[in-house]
Amino acid sequence: MDNLESIAVRVEDGLDESLRTDNVWPLLRQIEQALQSLQESGSETVIDLGAMPFSAQDEQDLRERLGRGEVNATVEAFGPTLVQETAFAGVWLVEYLDAEQRRLTLHLQIARIPDLLITPADDLADSLASLRRANRDFSAAPTEDVQ
Amino acid sequence: MSLLDFARGTALQWSLYIFVVGIIWRILGAALVMRRKDMSQARISGAERVKEGAMTILTRSVPPETFEKRIRFSHITGYLWHIGYFVVVLFFIPHILFIKSFLGFEWPGLPNPMILVIGAITLATLVALLVRRMTHPVLKLISTADDYISWLVAALPLITGYMVVARVGLHYETLLGLHVLSFCLLLIWFPFGKLMHVFFIFPSRYNVGAIFARRGVRV
Amino acid sequence: MTDNKTLAERLRERGVSRRGFMKFCAATASMMALPPLMIPRIAAALEQARRPSVIWLSFQECTGCTESLTRSHAPTIEGLIFDHISLDYHHTLQAAAGDAAEHAREAAMQENEGEYLLVVDGSIPLKDDGIYSTIAGITNLSMLEDVAAGAAAIISVGTCAAFGGIPHANPNPTGAVGVSEIITDKPIVNVPGCPPIPTVITGVLAHYLTFGRLPELDSLNRPMVFFGQTIHDRCYRRPFYERGQFADTFDDEGARKGWCLFKLGCKGPTTYNACATAKWNDSVSFPIQAGHGCIGCSEPNFWDKGAFYEPLSAGRWGTPAALGAAVVAGAAIGLGSAALARKRQAEASEEKDI
Amino acid sequence: MTVSEEAFEQFRAGVGMLSEMAPPATERTDEERVRIFKNTVIKKIMPHEAMDLETCVHCGMCAEACHYYVATEDPKYTPIRKLELTRRVYQREVSPNRWLRRLLTRDITAQELEAWQELVYDSCTECGRCSLICPMGIHIAEMVALTREGLANASLAVDEQRAMSHEQGQRGTMFGMGSDSLVQAAQVLKQKGIDVPLDQPQAEILVVTSVIEMTLFTDALEGTAKIMNKLGCSWTVSTCGYEAANFGYMAGYSGYHRAAAMRVIEAAIAVGAKTVIIPECGHSYPALRWDGAAAYGKPLPFEVVAISEFIGREIKAGNLKVNKIPAAGKVTYHDPCKLGRVGGVFDEPREALQALGVDLSEVSPNRAQSYCCGGGAGNFLIRRAAPLRAKVWELKRGQFEDAGADRVVTSCASCRINFMAGAADTHWEKPIESLVALVGANLAD
Structure with missing residues (x-):
C-alpha cells in the first residue's frame, strides 16, 4: 500500500436501506395506542429508543413518518437535550445529549408536554428565594449610575 | 467443557466413527452372504441388465399411474418431508458451514425465513405421517419399534433446530448443543435402524430392476 | 473517608440542576436497560443514595x-x-x-x-x-x-x-x-x-x-x-443473517456492504453481552460495527473454544486418520460378520430340503 | 370348442376333495418346525434378499398393489407382512446387526408358522405386483417363495398343495393319472385326425403338456398339436417327461421341484430337443424357464418357450398363418402373472390376437401391472381360499366389464380355471378362452 489515503474508509453507521430492523411499524402502532390513552385517560407514555435494536435508517424512517411540529426546544442542563414536537400533537421526540454532544438516549414521549420542560416544583422554592435575593440586592444597590 | 463443545467435539467425532463403522459393517455384512448364480438363460445381455437395473433406481421414484393413484398420499407426503428435510439440512447457512467444516467446500444457502417455512412444513408432514402410522390399519400392523425410534431420531434434529431458532426455555448455546447432540444421535442410530434405506435403496432397486430385466420385463 | 452526602446533593454541588438530575436519571435508566417508567423511582432512590x-x-x-x-x-x-x-x-x-x-x-x-x-x-x-x-x-x-x-x-x-x-x-x-x-x-x-x-x-x-x-x-x-440477550440478538447486522447475506472474507463485497460476519467466525450468537446496544468508546462503535466478528470475550473459556475465525456452526469432526481407521474397522467387522453368517448358512445347509 | 360345464364342475369337485385325500403330513414337534423353518431361510437367503430385508421402511405401499388387500382392505394381506417370519429369522440369525436385532426382534414360534400358512399359500399367488410398487425395490414375491420353502420343509405346506406335490414328486402321477392318460388323450386326438407324435427317438422340439390339458382343457392340447403339425416341425411328446405342472415348485418343496423338472429335462436331452415348449400352465413356465437350471445344476442345454410365446413368434415370422375370426367382438387379453410380469411374455399373445383380427380391448391395468387372477401359484387348489378368490374375481370382472370385453382370452390354465369358477358362481356369461385353442381353431389352410 503506497499511502494511507488509498485505504477506503466508509462510515458503517450511515444510512443504508438494507439496515431496517422492521421495528418502525410496530412502534408506530404503539404510538397510536399511547396517543389514544393520552386522549382518553390522560396517561402518558415514554418509549426508550436506545433500548431496542434501532438502526440509523430506522430512526430516519421514523422521523420522516412523524414529521416536525410547532414546538422545538433545547434544555441546557448537564449537556443539551433536544425536545422536538412531531407533526402529531402530543408525540414528542426527546434526545438527550451529553456535554460533548454524544447521545445518551432518545425518548419518544406521548404527553401534553414533556416532563423535562415543566419547571420542577423543587426549583420553584429555590428560584423564588434567589429572585428575592436578587431583588433585595437590586433595591439595596447604590444609585449613582442612575443619577 | 460446555455442552456445545462436547456436542460438536467429542460427541460428534465418536458418533461419526460409529456411523462410518456401522454403515460399512451393515452393507458388507448383508451384501456378502452366500450367493447362488442364476443360470437361467437371460432374455437380454448382462450389459443391458446393468443398464435396466440402474434405470430402475431412477424410474422407481415415479411409479406408473395405476400404482400412483392408490398411494398418492404416502407418495406426496413422502416426497414432501424428504425434500423438505434435505433442503433444511443442505441449504440453511449454518448447516452449510457445519458440512463445510467436514467436506471443505460450500455452496449458496437460502434465507432463514424460507428455511423456517420449509422446516415447519417438513415437521408437520412428519407428524402427519406419525399419526397415520399409528392409525392406518396397514401401517399399525406392520410397524415395529424401529419405525418409531427412527421417526423420533429423524424428527429430533428438526424439533431441536426449531427450539434453537425460537430460543425455547434454555440458553441458545445449550439448545444448540442439544441440536448437535440430536444430530449425533441420528448418526449413531443410522446404521442400526431403517434409516439405512438411504444406502440400501440403491442395491435393492437395482436388483429388482435387473432381476425383472433378465426376464425381459421393465419395471 | 466516606462522607454522608447523597448523590443528588453531590450533583447539585457540581451545578447540575433538577432538570439535569432528571436527565441523569433518564440516562441511568437507559444505561441500566430499565424502562422509562422506572425513572421517577431511580430519581427518588438516587436522592437518598449514600457514598x-x-x-x-x-x-x-x-x-x-x-x-x-x-x-x-x-x-x-x-x-x-x-x-x-x-x-x-x-x-x-x-x-x-x-x-x-x-x-x-x-x-x-x-x-x-x-x-x-x-x-x-x-x-x-x-x-x-x-x-x-x-x-x-x-x-x-x-x-x-x-x-x-x-x-x-x-x-x-x-x-x-x-x-x-x-x-x-x-x-x-x-x-x-x-x-x-x-x-x-x-x-x-x-x-x-x-x-x-x-x-x-x-x-x-x-x-x-x-x-x-x-x-x-x-x-x-x-x-x-x-447479559440477558446475545450480541446476535441485538446486532444491527442481524437482518443480513436472516436474509442469508454474509461476508465470506474480510475484504469481499459482503464485508464492504456490512453483511453478517457469521461465516467469518462471529461468536455473537453464543455471547451474552450488551456491546451491540451499549457499544464502546462513548457509544461510537463495537467490534461487529468495525467489521470484525465478536470473539465471545465475555464467555467462560472463550480462549479455548476453537479458532476465532471458525464459524460457530462448524463441527470438530476428528482427523482423517481416525476416519480412515473407522472405515477399515467397519470393513473388517463387516467382512467378519459376513463370514460368520456364511458359516451359519453352511451349518443350516445340513438341513436337507424335501 | 369351449369346455363343457359338467366337465368343469366335475374337475372342481375333484379339486375340492384334495384336502381330504391328502396323506397326513409328517409329524413334527414345534421345535423341529421352528428349527427347520429357520435353517431353510438361513441357508437360502441371498445377498439381494438380505439387502431387501434390510431396507424396508414399513411404508405400507405394497398393500395397495396386492389384489387380496385391494379386494378386501384387510391389513393382514399386506405383502411385506407375509415376510414377517422370514424377516425375523434373517434379522436374528443372518443380519449384520443380529446381535442388536436379537434384542429388538422376537423369535418365531411354531404357532406363528402355522398362522403364516394362510398368508403365504391362501392369500399370495407370488404374482409379483408388490415387487413393482415397492419404493425401495424389495422383491417381495421372491421371498414369499422362500417362506413357502421354509413352511413346506417344516411340514406346514397347505394340505392340497402338499397332496399334489407328494404325489407328483414321489409317484410321478397327478390325481392318480399317469402316462397312460397321455396315451389316451393322444388316441382321442388321433380319432379327430390330429396326430400327436409320442416318444419319437429324436425331435427338434419337445412339447410338454399337463394333466389339466389331458382331462379338462383338451382344446388347448388339441390346438397345440394342430399348430405343431401345421408348422411341420420335428416334435414329440415324451411319456417319460410330459408333465409341465410342477406342484413341488409352487408349494416350496425344492426336492420335488427338482424331481419333476428333471423328468422333462432328461426327456428333452434324450430326444435331442433344441426347444421345450411349455403349455398354457402359469407356474410351469418359471419352474423350467427360470428355475429349471437351478434344479439341473447347470444351464439347460435347450431353449424353454411358452406355447403362446412360440405361437406369437411363428406368426410374426410368417411361418404360421391364421384366419381372421369373423364377428369376434371385443376381446380382452388377461396377462397371466407367471407368463407376463414375472415371465416377460407380453407381445407374442397379442401378436396372435392381432393376427386373428379381433378387436383387442385392453383391461386397465394390463401387461406388467396387470392384476392376478386371484388363484395362481396353486391357490386354486385350496378349498378354504375360495371366498378370497371370489372377492378377487369381482375385481377382475369389473376390469373386464370396464374394458367392454365380449370374451376373455388368456394363456394359463389356472387363470382360466379361476375365471371360469368366478363366472360360473356369479352367472357371468362371457366366454373365457384359451389363446392356443383359439389359434388352433383358426389356422389358415
Whole structure:
C-alpha cells in the first residue's frame, strides 16, 4: 500500500436501506395506542429508543413518518437535550445529549408536554428565594449610575 | 467443557466413527452372504441388465399411474418431508458451514425465513405421517419399534433446530448443543435402524430392476 | 473517608440542576436497560443514595478493565457514578504506595466492615499455594479471602475475575480461577468481558446505589439487564443473517456492504453481552460495527473454544486418520460378520430340503 | 370348442376333495418346525434378499398393489407382512446387526408358522405386483417363495398343495393319472385326425403338456398339436417327461421341484430337443424357464418357450398363418402373472390376437401391472381360499366389464380355471378362452 489515503474508509453507521430492523411499524402502532390513552385517560407514555435494536435508517424512517411540529426546544442542563414536537400533537421526540454532544438516549414521549420542560416544583422554592435575593440586592444597590 | 463443545467435539467425532463403522459393517455384512448364480438363460445381455437395473433406481421414484393413484398420499407426503428435510439440512447457512467444516467446500444457502417455512412444513408432514402410522390399519400392523425410534431420531434434529431458532426455555448455546447432540444421535442410530434405506435403496432397486430385466420385463 | 452526602446533593454541588438530575436519571435508566417508567423511582432512590466504600483488588490481570473504566475524559454518566463512590483502595489508581496503600485498605475494611463493596479484576492463581501472584508479599488468594470476608458484595470485573479468563486458558500454568471458585458465601456479580463495557460496570454500581442491592442475575451471576440477550440478538447486522447475506472474507463485497460476519467466525450468537446496544468508546462503535466478528470475550473459556475465525456452526469432526481407521474397522467387522453368517448358512445347509 | 360345464364342475369337485385325500403330513414337534423353518431361510437367503430385508421402511405401499388387500382392505394381506417370519429369522440369525436385532426382534414360534400358512399359500399367488410398487425395490414375491420353502420343509405346506406335490414328486402321477392318460388323450386326438407324435427317438422340439390339458382343457392340447403339425416341425411328446405342472415348485418343496423338472429335462436331452415348449400352465413356465437350471445344476442345454410365446413368434415370422375370426367382438387379453410380469411374455399373445383380427380391448391395468387372477401359484387348489378368490374375481370382472370385453382370452390354465369358477358362481356369461385353442381353431389352410 503506497499511502494511507488509498485505504477506503466508509462510515458503517450511515444510512443504508438494507439496515431496517422492521421495528418502525410496530412502534408506530404503539404510538397510536399511547396517543389514544393520552386522549382518553390522560396517561402518558415514554418509549426508550436506545433500548431496542434501532438502526440509523430506522430512526430516519421514523422521523420522516412523524414529521416536525410547532414546538422545538433545547434544555441546557448537564449537556443539551433536544425536545422536538412531531407533526402529531402530543408525540414528542426527546434526545438527550451529553456535554460533548454524544447521545445518551432518545425518548419518544406521548404527553401534553414533556416532563423535562415543566419547571420542577423543587426549583420553584429555590428560584423564588434567589429572585428575592436578587431583588433585595437590586433595591439595596447604590444609585449613582442612575443619577 | 460446555455442552456445545462436547456436542460438536467429542460427541460428534465418536458418533461419526460409529456411523462410518456401522454403515460399512451393515452393507458388507448383508451384501456378502452366500450367493447362488442364476443360470437361467437371460432374455437380454448382462450389459443391458446393468443398464435396466440402474434405470430402475431412477424410474422407481415415479411409479406408473395405476400404482400412483392408490398411494398418492404416502407418495406426496413422502416426497414432501424428504425434500423438505434435505433442503433444511443442505441449504440453511449454518448447516452449510457445519458440512463445510467436514467436506471443505460450500455452496449458496437460502434465507432463514424460507428455511423456517420449509422446516415447519417438513415437521408437520412428519407428524402427519406419525399419526397415520399409528392409525392406518396397514401401517399399525406392520410397524415395529424401529419405525418409531427412527421417526423420533429423524424428527429430533428438526424439533431441536426449531427450539434453537425460537430460543425455547434454555440458553441458545445449550439448545444448540442439544441440536448437535440430536444430530449425533441420528448418526449413531443410522446404521442400526431403517434409516439405512438411504444406502440400501440403491442395491435393492437395482436388483429388482435387473432381476425383472433378465426376464425381459421393465419395471 | 466516606462522607454522608447523597448523590443528588453531590450533583447539585457540581451545578447540575433538577432538570439535569432528571436527565441523569433518564440516562441511568437507559444505561441500566430499565424502562422509562422506572425513572421517577431511580430519581427518588438516587436522592437518598449514600457514598459507598469500594475496595478494588487487581490480581492476575492486564489493567485493561481499569483502563476501560477510566478511559472517559468528559463528565459522563459513568464518570459521575464513579466519582460518587469512595474508592479506598486501587493499587493502579491510588496515589499512596507500599505500606501506606495497604494501610488504607485495612483502614477501609475496618471502618466499613460488612458494608464495603469489593471489586476484583484479574484471576487468582491457586497452584503451588498461589505464589505466582502476590501483592506486598500477600498472595492474591489470601488477600481475596481476607477482604471478601468483610465485604457486602463482590463485583468481579472482567472475564479473568469472573471465569478465570486468559490466565485460565489451556494449559493454565498458574492454576488460575475466577473469584466465585474461591468465595462461595458472598453475593457475587460477574461483569465479564475482555474488557467489560464501562457502562455495564457503572450500571451495576448505579443499580447498587439506586436500589441498595445487586441487580437480577443469570445462571452465571451476570446482570440480566446487560447479559440477558446475545450480541446476535441485538446486532444491527442481524437482518443480513436472516436474509442469508454474509461476508465470506474480510475484504469481499459482503464485508464492504456490512453483511453478517457469521461465516467469518462471529461468536455473537453464543455471547451474552450488551456491546451491540451499549457499544464502546462513548457509544461510537463495537467490534461487529468495525467489521470484525465478536470473539465471545465475555464467555467462560472463550480462549479455548476453537479458532476465532471458525464459524460457530462448524463441527470438530476428528482427523482423517481416525476416519480412515473407522472405515477399515467397519470393513473388517463387516467382512467378519459376513463370514460368520456364511458359516451359519453352511451349518443350516445340513438341513436337507424335501 | 369351449369346455363343457359338467366337465368343469366335475374337475372342481375333484379339486375340492384334495384336502381330504391328502396323506397326513409328517409329524413334527414345534421345535423341529421352528428349527427347520429357520435353517431353510438361513441357508437360502441371498445377498439381494438380505439387502431387501434390510431396507424396508414399513411404508405400507405394497398393500395397495396386492389384489387380496385391494379386494378386501384387510391389513393382514399386506405383502411385506407375509415376510414377517422370514424377516425375523434373517434379522436374528443372518443380519449384520443380529446381535442388536436379537434384542429388538422376537423369535418365531411354531404357532406363528402355522398362522403364516394362510398368508403365504391362501392369500399370495407370488404374482409379483408388490415387487413393482415397492419404493425401495424389495422383491417381495421372491421371498414369499422362500417362506413357502421354509413352511413346506417344516411340514406346514397347505394340505392340497402338499397332496399334489407328494404325489407328483414321489409317484410321478397327478390325481392318480399317469402316462397312460397321455396315451389316451393322444388316441382321442388321433380319432379327430390330429396326430400327436409320442416318444419319437429324436425331435427338434419337445412339447410338454399337463394333466389339466389331458382331462379338462383338451382344446388347448388339441390346438397345440394342430399348430405343431401345421408348422411341420420335428416334435414329440415324451411319456417319460410330459408333465409341465410342477406342484413341488409352487408349494416350496425344492426336492420335488427338482424331481419333476428333471423328468422333462432328461426327456428333452434324450430326444435331442433344441426347444421345450411349455403349455398354457402359469407356474410351469418359471419352474423350467427360470428355475429349471437351478434344479439341473447347470444351464439347460435347450431353449424353454411358452406355447403362446412360440405361437406369437411363428406368426410374426410368417411361418404360421391364421384366419381372421369373423364377428369376434371385443376381446380382452388377461396377462397371466407367471407368463407376463414375472415371465416377460407380453407381445407374442397379442401378436396372435392381432393376427386373428379381433378387436383387442385392453383391461386397465394390463401387461406388467396387470392384476392376478386371484388363484395362481396353486391357490386354486385350496378349498378354504375360495371366498378370497371370489372377492378377487369381482375385481377382475369389473376390469373386464370396464374394458367392454365380449370374451376373455388368456394363456394359463389356472387363470382360466379361476375365471371360469368366478363366472360360473356369479352367472357371468362371457366366454373365457384359451389363446392356443383359439389359434388352433383358426389356422389358415
